[in-house]
Amino acid sequence: MFDDIGNPKFNAGPFKACNGPIALAPAWDLTRVWINADRIQNRERFNFTGGDIYSLHLLLSNYGERDIERPDIEWALWDGERAICSGNGSGGYYPSGRVEEIRYIRFALPVVPAPKTYVLKARALFDGTCVENEWPVFVYPESSGISRRVGLYDPACLFVSVDILYETVEFDGSLNTIPDIVLASHLSDGLLRFVSEGGRVFLAQRGKGVLPSVPVAFWREGMIYRDYPSFWNQLQYEHYADDLRFFSLATDTAFDTTKFQAMGFSECRPMVRRYDCRQWLASDYMCEMRYGKGRILATTLRLEGGMGKQPMFVNNNCLGRWILHKSIQDLAAE
Numbered sequence: 001m002f003d004d005i006g007n008p009k010f011n012a013g014p015f016k017a018c019n020g021p022i023a024l025a026p027a028w029d030l031t032r033v034w035i036n037a038d039r040i041q042n043r044e045r046f047n048f049t050g051g052d053i054y055s056l057h058l059l060l061s062n063y064g065e066r067d068i069e070r071p072d073i074e075w076a077l078w079d080g081e082r083a084i085c086s087g088n089g090s091g092g093y094y095p096s097g098r099v100e101e102i103r104y105i106r107f108a109l110p111v112v113p114a115p116k117t118y119v120l121k122a123r124a125l126f127d128g129t130c131v132e133n134e135w136p137v138f139v140y141p142e143s144s145g146i147s148r149r150v151g152l153y154d155p156a157c158l159f160v161s162v163d164i165l166y167e168t169v170e171f172d173g174s175l176n177t178i179p180d181i182v183l184a185s186h187l188s189d190g191l192l193r194f195v196s197e198g199g200r201v202f203l204a205q206r207g208k209g210v211l212p213s214v215p216v217a218f219w220r221e222g223m224i225y226r227d228y229p230s231f232w233n234q235l236q237y238e239h240y241a242d243d244l245r246f247f248s249l250a251t252d253t254a255f256d257t258t259k260f261q262a263m264g265f266s267e268c269r270p271m272v273r274r275y276d277c278r279q280w281l282a283s284d285y286m287c288e289m290r291y292g293k294g295r296i297l298a299t300t301l302r303l304e305g306g307m308g309k310q311p312m313f314v315n316n317n318c319l320g321r322w323i324l325h326k327s328i329q330d331l332a333a334e
Protein backbone atom coordinates (compact mmCIF):
# COMPACT_ATOMS: atom_id res chain seq x y z
CA MET A 1 0.00 0.00 0.00
CA PHE A 2 2.92 2.37 0.72
CA ASP A 3 6.41 2.74 -0.69
CA ASP A 4 9.69 2.74 1.24
CA ILE A 5 9.37 6.38 2.28
CA GLY A 6 5.70 6.16 3.30
CA ASN A 7 3.99 7.57 0.21
CA PRO A 8 0.82 5.79 -1.02
CA LYS A 9 1.39 3.60 -4.09
CA PHE A 10 -2.21 3.70 -5.25
CA ASN A 11 -5.06 6.15 -5.72
CA ALA A 12 -6.98 6.34 -2.44
CA GLY A 13 -10.36 6.80 -4.17
CA PRO A 14 -11.14 3.15 -5.03
CA PHE A 15 -10.04 2.01 -1.57
CA LYS A 16 -12.19 4.57 0.24
CA ALA A 17 -15.18 3.74 -1.98
CA CYS A 18 -15.46 0.23 -0.52
CA ASN A 19 -13.64 0.62 2.83
CA GLY A 20 -14.95 3.90 4.18
CA PRO A 21 -17.31 4.02 7.19
CA ILE A 22 -20.11 4.93 4.75
CA ALA A 23 -20.03 3.13 1.42
CA LEU A 24 -22.17 2.02 -1.50
CA ALA A 25 -22.11 -1.73 -2.13
CA PRO A 26 -23.63 -4.02 -4.77
CA ALA A 27 -25.93 -7.01 -4.34
CA TRP A 28 -27.18 -9.21 -7.15
CA ASP A 29 -30.41 -11.02 -7.96
CA LEU A 30 -30.73 -14.77 -7.68
CA THR A 31 -32.62 -17.03 -10.07
CA ARG A 32 -33.72 -20.67 -10.10
CA VAL A 33 -32.50 -23.88 -11.68
CA TRP A 34 -33.97 -27.40 -11.73
CA ILE A 35 -31.48 -30.08 -10.67
CA ASN A 36 -33.70 -32.94 -9.56
CA ALA A 37 -35.50 -30.24 -7.56
CA ASP A 38 -36.04 -26.48 -7.56
CA ARG A 39 -32.75 -24.88 -6.45
CA ILE A 40 -31.27 -21.42 -6.02
CA GLN A 41 -29.05 -20.32 -8.89
CA ASN A 42 -26.51 -17.49 -8.76
CA ARG A 43 -26.75 -15.12 -11.68
CA GLU A 44 -23.92 -13.65 -13.70
CA ARG A 45 -22.53 -10.51 -12.05
CA PHE A 46 -20.17 -8.82 -14.47
CA ASN A 47 -20.45 -10.33 -17.98
CA PHE A 48 -23.47 -9.82 -20.21
CA THR A 49 -24.64 -10.20 -23.79
CA GLY A 50 -25.70 -7.02 -25.57
CA GLY A 51 -29.43 -6.45 -25.14
CA ASP A 52 -29.56 -8.27 -21.78
CA ILE A 53 -31.36 -6.70 -18.83
CA TYR A 54 -28.86 -5.53 -16.22
CA SER A 55 -30.03 -5.31 -12.60
CA LEU A 56 -28.29 -4.37 -9.37
CA HIS A 57 -29.39 -3.82 -5.77
CA LEU A 58 -27.59 -0.71 -4.55
CA LEU A 59 -26.87 -0.94 -0.82
CA LEU A 60 -25.88 1.78 1.62
CA SER A 61 -23.52 0.59 4.36
CA ASN A 62 -23.78 3.20 7.09
CA TYR A 63 -21.25 2.76 9.87
CA GLY A 64 -20.70 6.47 10.27
CA GLU A 65 -21.41 8.42 13.42
CA ARG A 66 -24.87 9.71 12.37
CA ASP A 67 -28.06 8.40 10.83
CA ILE A 68 -28.66 9.31 7.19
CA GLU A 69 -31.99 10.79 6.04
CA ARG A 70 -33.30 11.19 2.50
CA PRO A 71 -30.04 11.09 0.53
CA ASP A 72 -30.10 12.10 -3.12
CA ILE A 73 -29.21 9.06 -5.23
CA GLU A 74 -27.76 9.20 -8.74
CA TRP A 75 -26.47 6.49 -11.08
CA ALA A 76 -25.30 6.33 -14.68
CA LEU A 77 -23.81 3.81 -17.11
CA TRP A 78 -20.73 5.34 -18.68
CA ASP A 79 -19.11 4.65 -22.04
CA GLY A 80 -15.80 6.41 -21.57
CA GLU A 81 -16.67 10.04 -20.86
CA ARG A 82 -20.30 9.70 -22.02
CA ALA A 83 -23.26 8.60 -19.90
CA ILE A 84 -25.55 6.43 -22.04
CA CYS A 85 -28.31 5.93 -19.47
CA SER A 86 -28.94 7.25 -15.97
CA GLY A 87 -31.41 7.62 -13.14
CA ASN A 88 -31.91 9.48 -9.87
CA GLY A 89 -34.16 9.68 -6.84
CA SER A 90 -34.16 10.09 -3.10
CA GLY A 91 -33.82 7.57 -0.32
CA GLY A 92 -35.37 7.12 3.10
CA TYR A 93 -34.01 6.80 6.61
CA TYR A 94 -30.84 4.75 7.22
CA PRO A 95 -29.70 4.43 10.85
CA SER A 96 -26.05 4.10 11.74
CA GLY A 97 -24.83 0.52 12.06
CA ARG A 98 -27.04 -0.89 9.27
CA VAL A 99 -26.69 -2.03 5.66
CA GLU A 100 -29.85 -1.43 3.63
CA GLU A 101 -30.93 -1.24 0.00
CA ILE A 102 -31.43 2.31 -1.21
CA ARG A 103 -32.09 1.71 -4.91
CA TYR A 104 -32.83 -1.06 -7.40
CA ILE A 105 -31.17 -0.32 -10.73
CA ARG A 106 -32.50 -2.04 -13.85
CA PHE A 107 -32.03 -1.22 -17.55
CA ALA A 108 -31.34 -2.83 -20.95
CA LEU A 109 -27.72 -3.00 -22.07
CA PRO A 110 -26.74 -1.78 -25.53
CA VAL A 111 -26.14 -4.23 -28.35
CA VAL A 112 -22.44 -4.31 -29.27
CA PRO A 113 -20.54 -5.58 -32.33
CA ALA A 114 -17.46 -6.48 -30.25
CA PRO A 115 -16.64 -6.90 -26.54
CA LYS A 116 -17.11 -3.62 -24.71
CA THR A 117 -16.47 -2.36 -21.18
CA TYR A 118 -18.91 0.04 -19.57
CA VAL A 119 -18.77 1.41 -16.03
CA LEU A 120 -21.77 1.76 -13.72
CA LYS A 121 -21.24 4.69 -11.34
CA ALA A 122 -23.48 5.48 -8.38
CA ARG A 123 -23.41 8.08 -5.65
CA ALA A 124 -25.42 9.25 -2.67
CA LEU A 125 -25.38 12.85 -1.40
CA PHE A 126 -26.43 13.91 2.10
CA ASP A 127 -25.48 16.62 4.61
CA GLY A 128 -22.81 17.99 2.29
CA THR A 129 -21.23 14.54 1.97
CA CYS A 130 -20.90 12.44 -1.20
CA VAL A 131 -20.20 8.71 -1.20
CA GLU A 132 -19.72 6.96 -4.52
CA ASN A 133 -18.63 3.69 -6.04
CA GLU A 134 -18.39 2.08 -9.47
CA TRP A 135 -18.37 -1.37 -11.07
CA PRO A 136 -17.34 -2.58 -14.53
CA VAL A 137 -19.99 -4.01 -16.83
CA PHE A 138 -18.54 -6.24 -19.56
CA VAL A 139 -20.77 -6.67 -22.62
CA TYR A 140 -20.27 -9.16 -25.47
CA PRO A 141 -21.91 -9.62 -28.86
CA GLU A 142 -24.44 -12.37 -29.39
CA SER A 143 -22.72 -15.56 -30.61
CA SER A 144 -23.64 -16.51 -34.16
CA GLY A 145 -24.31 -20.08 -35.22
CA ILE A 146 -21.64 -22.68 -35.93
CA SER A 147 -21.95 -24.61 -39.19
CA ARG A 148 -19.41 -27.27 -38.16
CA ARG A 149 -20.40 -30.62 -36.71
CA VAL A 150 -19.50 -30.56 -33.00
CA GLY A 151 -18.69 -33.81 -31.22
CA LEU A 152 -19.12 -34.16 -27.47
CA TYR A 153 -17.02 -36.34 -25.17
CA ASP A 154 -17.91 -35.29 -21.65
CA PRO A 155 -17.29 -37.94 -18.94
CA ALA A 156 -16.69 -35.18 -16.34
CA CYS A 157 -20.05 -33.51 -17.17
CA LEU A 158 -18.48 -30.08 -17.71
CA PHE A 159 -20.53 -29.33 -20.84
CA VAL A 160 -23.98 -29.92 -19.37
CA SER A 161 -26.46 -27.72 -21.32
CA VAL A 162 -24.07 -27.13 -24.24
CA ASP A 163 -26.71 -28.71 -26.51
CA ILE A 164 -28.71 -25.51 -25.92
CA LEU A 165 -25.92 -23.64 -27.72
CA TYR A 166 -24.84 -26.13 -30.40
CA GLU A 167 -26.10 -29.20 -32.17
CA THR A 168 -23.81 -31.95 -30.89
CA VAL A 169 -23.15 -35.63 -31.54
CA GLU A 170 -21.67 -38.05 -29.02
CA PHE A 171 -18.03 -38.91 -29.71
CA ASP A 172 -17.13 -42.40 -28.52
CA GLY A 173 -13.42 -42.24 -29.28
CA SER A 174 -13.60 -44.30 -32.43
CA LEU A 175 -12.82 -43.00 -35.87
CA ASN A 176 -16.02 -44.34 -37.44
CA THR A 177 -17.98 -41.09 -37.24
CA ILE A 178 -15.66 -38.11 -37.45
CA PRO A 179 -16.93 -34.73 -36.21
CA ASP A 180 -15.22 -31.53 -37.27
CA ILE A 181 -14.46 -30.47 -33.69
CA VAL A 182 -14.82 -32.27 -30.34
CA LEU A 183 -15.63 -30.67 -27.00
CA ALA A 184 -14.03 -32.85 -24.33
CA SER A 185 -13.63 -32.99 -20.56
CA HIS A 186 -11.09 -35.85 -20.59
CA LEU A 187 -8.14 -36.49 -22.89
CA SER A 188 -8.61 -40.19 -23.66
CA ASP A 189 -6.44 -42.40 -25.87
CA GLY A 190 -9.21 -42.37 -28.48
CA LEU A 191 -9.27 -38.59 -28.47
CA LEU A 192 -5.50 -38.43 -28.87
CA ARG A 193 -5.76 -40.75 -31.89
CA PHE A 194 -8.42 -38.44 -33.31
CA VAL A 195 -6.14 -35.42 -32.87
CA SER A 196 -3.07 -37.20 -34.26
CA GLU A 197 -5.00 -37.85 -37.48
CA GLY A 198 -5.83 -34.17 -37.87
CA GLY A 199 -8.74 -33.72 -35.46
CA ARG A 200 -9.38 -30.55 -33.50
CA VAL A 201 -10.37 -30.55 -29.84
CA PHE A 202 -11.46 -28.04 -27.23
CA LEU A 203 -10.51 -29.55 -23.87
CA ALA A 204 -11.70 -28.40 -20.44
CA GLN A 205 -9.85 -30.10 -17.58
CA ARG A 206 -10.57 -30.13 -13.85
CA GLY A 207 -8.05 -31.07 -11.17
CA LYS A 208 -5.41 -33.71 -11.83
CA GLY A 209 -6.26 -34.78 -15.37
CA VAL A 210 -4.14 -36.24 -18.15
CA LEU A 211 -2.42 -32.93 -18.80
CA PRO A 212 0.00 -32.00 -15.98
CA SER A 213 -1.39 -29.25 -13.74
CA VAL A 214 -0.58 -27.37 -10.56
CA PRO A 215 -2.93 -26.16 -7.79
CA VAL A 216 -3.16 -22.36 -7.74
CA ALA A 217 -5.06 -19.57 -6.05
CA PHE A 218 -6.79 -17.59 -8.77
CA TRP A 219 -7.01 -14.23 -7.00
CA ARG A 220 -4.20 -14.41 -4.44
CA GLU A 221 -0.53 -13.76 -5.25
CA GLY A 222 -1.07 -14.39 -8.95
CA MET A 223 -1.08 -12.13 -12.01
CA ILE A 224 -3.12 -12.89 -15.13
CA TYR A 225 -1.48 -12.14 -18.47
CA ARG A 226 -3.39 -12.56 -21.72
CA ASP A 227 -1.68 -10.28 -24.23
CA TYR A 228 -0.90 -13.11 -26.66
CA PRO A 229 -1.97 -13.23 -30.34
CA SER A 230 -5.45 -14.80 -30.16
CA PHE A 231 -9.13 -13.90 -29.85
CA TRP A 232 -8.37 -12.89 -26.25
CA ASN A 233 -6.96 -9.63 -27.62
CA GLN A 234 -10.54 -8.52 -28.26
CA LEU A 235 -10.83 -8.05 -24.48
CA GLN A 236 -9.20 -4.77 -23.58
CA TYR A 237 -7.89 -3.59 -20.19
CA GLU A 238 -10.11 -0.54 -19.69
CA HIS A 239 -10.88 -0.48 -15.94
CA TYR A 240 -8.81 -0.92 -12.79
CA ALA A 241 -11.07 -3.89 -11.86
CA ASP A 242 -10.94 -5.44 -15.33
CA ASP A 243 -10.06 -8.91 -14.01
CA LEU A 244 -13.50 -9.12 -12.36
CA ARG A 245 -14.62 -10.45 -15.73
CA PHE A 246 -13.01 -13.72 -14.60
CA PHE A 247 -15.24 -14.00 -11.51
CA SER A 248 -17.47 -16.68 -13.08
CA LEU A 249 -14.49 -18.56 -14.57
CA ALA A 250 -12.11 -18.56 -11.59
CA THR A 251 -10.46 -21.94 -11.09
CA ASP A 252 -8.05 -23.65 -8.71
CA THR A 253 -5.68 -25.32 -11.21
CA ALA A 254 -3.48 -24.28 -14.12
CA PHE A 255 -1.50 -26.29 -16.66
CA ASP A 256 2.18 -27.03 -16.10
CA THR A 257 3.04 -26.63 -19.77
CA THR A 258 6.77 -27.23 -19.16
CA LYS A 259 5.95 -30.95 -19.17
CA PHE A 260 3.85 -31.01 -22.34
CA GLN A 261 6.70 -31.57 -24.81
CA ALA A 262 7.72 -34.80 -23.08
CA MET A 263 4.16 -36.07 -23.69
CA GLY A 264 4.45 -35.57 -27.45
CA PHE A 265 2.80 -32.15 -27.75
CA SER A 266 4.47 -29.53 -29.91
CA GLU A 267 4.13 -25.81 -30.57
CA CYS A 268 2.61 -25.25 -27.13
CA ARG A 269 1.54 -21.61 -26.97
CA PRO A 270 0.06 -19.81 -23.94
CA MET A 271 -3.20 -17.91 -24.36
CA VAL A 272 -3.96 -16.98 -20.72
CA ARG A 273 -0.99 -17.26 -18.37
CA ARG A 274 -0.66 -17.04 -14.60
CA TYR A 275 2.50 -15.61 -13.05
CA ASP A 276 2.99 -16.59 -9.42
CA CYS A 277 4.14 -13.45 -7.61
CA ARG A 278 5.53 -15.40 -4.66
CA GLN A 279 7.26 -18.41 -6.23
CA TRP A 280 8.12 -16.71 -9.56
CA LEU A 281 6.64 -19.56 -11.60
CA ALA A 282 4.47 -19.49 -14.71
CA SER A 283 1.51 -21.75 -15.48
CA ASP A 284 -1.31 -21.51 -18.01
CA TYR A 285 -5.07 -21.25 -17.66
CA MET A 286 -5.46 -21.70 -21.40
CA CYS A 287 -3.08 -22.82 -24.11
CA GLU A 288 -2.90 -24.17 -27.63
CA MET A 289 -0.77 -27.08 -28.79
CA ARG A 290 -0.36 -29.56 -31.63
CA TYR A 291 -0.37 -33.32 -31.45
CA GLY A 292 0.43 -35.16 -34.65
CA LYS A 293 -1.57 -33.56 -37.48
CA GLY A 294 -4.18 -32.01 -35.18
CA ARG A 295 -4.61 -29.21 -32.69
CA ILE A 296 -5.96 -28.78 -29.16
CA LEU A 297 -7.16 -25.71 -27.29
CA ALA A 298 -7.07 -26.60 -23.59
CA THR A 299 -8.23 -24.67 -20.54
CA THR A 300 -8.66 -25.07 -16.79
CA LEU A 301 -11.01 -22.07 -16.60
CA ARG A 302 -14.44 -22.98 -15.27
CA LEU A 303 -16.58 -22.30 -18.31
CA GLU A 304 -19.32 -24.24 -16.52
CA GLY A 305 -18.99 -22.11 -13.35
CA GLY A 306 -20.53 -23.79 -10.32
CA MET A 307 -17.93 -22.81 -7.70
CA GLY A 308 -19.00 -20.48 -4.89
CA LYS A 309 -21.16 -17.67 -6.29
CA GLN A 310 -20.51 -18.60 -9.93
CA PRO A 311 -23.55 -19.39 -12.10
CA MET A 312 -23.91 -23.05 -13.04
CA PHE A 313 -23.63 -24.50 -16.56
CA VAL A 314 -21.91 -23.04 -19.58
CA ASN A 315 -25.13 -21.65 -21.11
CA ASN A 316 -25.51 -19.39 -18.02
CA ASN A 317 -21.87 -18.27 -18.02
CA CYS A 318 -21.64 -15.37 -20.47
CA LEU A 319 -17.85 -15.15 -20.77
CA GLY A 320 -17.64 -18.95 -20.75
CA ARG A 321 -20.01 -19.04 -23.74
CA TRP A 322 -17.96 -16.39 -25.53
CA ILE A 323 -14.68 -18.27 -24.95
CA LEU A 324 -16.21 -21.54 -26.12
CA HIS A 325 -17.67 -19.93 -29.22
CA LYS A 326 -14.44 -18.14 -30.13
CA SER A 327 -12.45 -21.34 -29.54
CA ILE A 328 -14.70 -23.32 -31.86
CA GLN A 329 -14.39 -20.59 -34.49
CA ASP A 330 -10.60 -20.65 -34.06
CA LEU A 331 -10.43 -24.43 -34.46
CA ALA A 332 -12.84 -24.39 -37.40
CA ALA A 333 -10.80 -21.77 -39.26
CA GLU A 334 -7.89 -24.14 -39.84
